[in-house]
Amino acid sequence: MSEKVLMKGNEAVAESAIRAGCKLYFGYPITPQSEIPEYMSRKLPQIPGGAYIQAETEVSAINMVYGATSAGARAMTTSSSPGISLMMEGISYIACAEVPCVIVNVMRGGPGLGNISPEQADYFQVVKGGGHGNYRLVVLAPSSVQEMADLTYDAFDIADKYRMPVMLVAEGNLGQMMEPVKFKELKTEFTDKSEWALTGTRNHEPKIITSILLDPETMEKHIHKLYEKYALIEENEVRFEEYLTDDAEIIIIAYGLISRVARSVVDKLRDEGIRAGILRPISLWPFPNEAIKSKIEQAEFFFVCEMSMGQMVEDVRLAVNGAKPVHFFGRCGGVVPTPVEMFDNVKKYL
Amino acid sequence: MEKIFKKPKGLNDKTMHYCPGCGHGIVHKMIAQTLEELDLLERTIFISPVGCAVFAYWYFNTDHIQAAHGRAPAVATGLKRANPELIIVSYQGDGDLASAGTAEIVHAAARGENISVIFINNAVYGMTGGQMAPTTLVGQKTSTSPFGRDPNFAGHPLKVCEMLATTKAPRYIERTSLDSVANLNKTKKAIKKSFDLQARGEGFSLVEILSPCPTNWGMSPPEAMDWIAETLSKEYPLGVFRDERADTEVRNDS
Ligand SMILES: Cc1ncc(C[n+]2csc(CCOP(=O)(O)OP(=O)(O)O)c2C)c(N)n1
Numbered sequence A: 001m002s003e004k005v006l007m008k009g010n011e012a013v014a015e016s017a018i019r020a021g022c023k024l025y026f027g028y029p030i031t032p033q034s035e036i037p038e039y040m041s042r043k044l045p046q047i048p049g050g051a052y053i054q055a056e057t058e059v060s061a062i063n064m065v066y067g068a069t070s071a072g073a074r075a076m077t078t079s080s081s082p083g084i085s086l087m088m089e090g091i092s093y094i095a096c097a098e099v100p101c102v103i104v105n106v107m108r109g110g111p112g113l114g115n116i117s118p119e120q121a122d123y124f125q126v127v128k129g130g131g132h133g134n135y136r137l138v139v140l141a142p143s144s145v146q147e148m149a150d151l152t153y154d155a156f157d158i159a160d161k162y163r164m165p166v167m168l169v170a171e172g173n174l175g176q177m178m179e180p181v182k183f184k185e186l187k188t189e190f191t192d193k194s195e196w197a198l199t200g201t202r203n204h205e206p207k208i209i210t211s212i213l214l215d216p217e218t219m220e221k222h223i224h225k226l227y228e229k230y231a232l233i234e235e236n237e238v239r240f241e242e243y244l245t246d247d248a249e250i251i252i253i254a255y256g257l258i259s260r261v262a263r264s265v266v267d268k269l270r271d272e273g274i275r276a277g278i279l280r281p282i283s284l285w286p287f288p289n290e291a292i293k294s295k296i297e298q299a300e301f302f303f304v305c306e307m308s309m310g311q312m313v314e315d316v317r318l319a320v321n322g323a324k325p326v327h328f329f330g331r332c333g334g335v336v337p338t339p340v341e342m343f344d345n346v347k348k349y350l
Numbered sequence B: 001m002e003k004i005f006k007k008p009k010g011l012n013d014k015t016m017h018y019c020p021g022c023g024h025g026i027v028h029k030m031i032a033q034t035l036e037e038l039d040l041l042e043r044t045i046f047i048s049p050v051g052c053a054v055f056a057y058w059y060f061n062t063d064h065i066q067a068a069h070g071r072a073p074a075v076a077t078g079l080k081r082a083n084p085e086l087i088i089v090s091y092q093g094d095g096d097l098a099s100a101g102t103a104e105i106v107h108a109a110a111r112g113e114n115i116s117v118i119f120i121n122n123a124v125y126g127m128t129g130g131q132m133a134p135t136t137l138v139g140q141k142t143s144t145s146p147f148g149r150d151p152n153f154a155g156h157p158l159k160v161c162e163m164l165a166t167t168k169a170p171r172y173i174e175r176t177s178l179d180s181v182a183n184l185n186k187t188k189k190a191i192k193k194s195f196d197l198q199a200r201g202e203g204f205s206l207v208e209i210l211s212p213c214p215t216n217w218g219m220s221p222p223e224a225m226d227w228i229a230e231t232l233s234k235e236y237p238l239g240v241f242r243d244e245r246a247d248t249e250v251r252n253d254s
């Protein structure tokens, strides 16, 4: 680990990616994440074999990543909501072709051009698909600058391990805020990619990376293979954090930066003798279903707070399956919920 | 000349799926043969497009990646930047390159990416059944221009070589054709020049090849060759549009 430094969330993503061995960055400027391409354009040209390429569009950026990682390199792209929409075609191809890559979405307000304020309304798009066809992304949601760094680093390992795209989602204000952060060491050992990466045919038979499987039976078999991998991920890669849930009767579920607002709400509720706690999903997919189910018995109700009209709440309702009430409170359009309004909304149900 | 039709090492023994008289198979053979002649086969990554050539990897003895519609130049950029030792062949049709992927090709050219683009212009969308392409001639009948392309609402053909030659970075741009023995030879030479330039790190090159699609033109293979000579190459003049090294000096203004 490095010394603690004060950094913006976006810069922490960039620095951590470089330490994870990411040598190639392809991206297109968009607020509120432009610090990432700016940082990469300063640092990557100084690294042997490193390159920063400003793509003509996000469509191109994701396809450049597809090419670079197919050649065996660690590569990434980052964007914000409208740009992520443009990447969906490429993400679907990459998922099907089973090539690793890391994508960061510093989310802003939508739909449409929306605004540059933070929102969490891309949950459906990134967790449920977004691009066409049967595929999944691993989706990680940090709640601090330290976690921006740590999850970026881990995202590369997860992507390589399962040969699939991994997406980090952070609200715009998390990308912009400064906090102290420690970085992991520069990664020097990587998984062996010689079995599939395109390196020329000097030492092996021709290899092919593709996502076209014309015969329906073959396509079905391939999708089943993808889903076996996804089942393994659901077993091994679920991440969540709990805060004061042991004796909690009110289980607040929130991810990302507003889980920190929820923390202060829980403290205030506890001051009043109300036993509340937080379950914070860190991996949005795989979703912490079992952790939520394990709280059903003790819970009086679940309270989901999101910066959207209610997207993750659907997954919570699936997990709870009607066993206990699941209430929702959300602000959207780039409005960040205040502790006071969150507190008042929880109390409505007491 | 007879060498063009010998099976090169770069191709396997599979029978190609292209229609009789199609240009794709001819160009595949030239590419394979050229890679062999330049001893580049083992370093080559062939990128297949969306279009009739989507399954080009069935035939080539090289590594291979399949790209989304029009995105091959972006995929090529990623591959080449990750490993400059690789020889990248971006093989694209006119729907793929001149419509779906105009942004990708223009900017790969403008950046001067050190890749070779082989651009098959058959003036229609072959794979999807002969619809109008951006390269379809004025008056040409296709399945979506049943009365002939009307420039009043469908505009005029897009000329890729001419357009790309307005940017400074490309090293070499030429348009050739498959309609005669002389033009086959010129095409082969152009492909060789493009690969050779890439191997020497000289930068972006594109060879546009006027290529027959007898099936969707509703012609016999010989009629199709005549149509290229008499009609298509009038709209798309053959020749070299650029053969020059770009100025690479960086002038900082501060
Ligand atoms: C995003 C997307 N849009 C449309 C298609 C359908 N499509 C498949 S091939 C093709 C046209 C190919 O024409 P061209 O590039 O001229 O190649 P040719 O088949 O003539 O060799 C189209 C439009 C697709 N596969 N993907």
Ligand code: SF4
Binding pocket: B017, B018, B019, B021, B022, B023, B024, B052, B122, B126, B127, B212, B213, B214, B215, B216
């Ligand atoms: S449809 Fe046209 S381009 Fe496609 S294989 Fe047949 S002749 Fe060739």
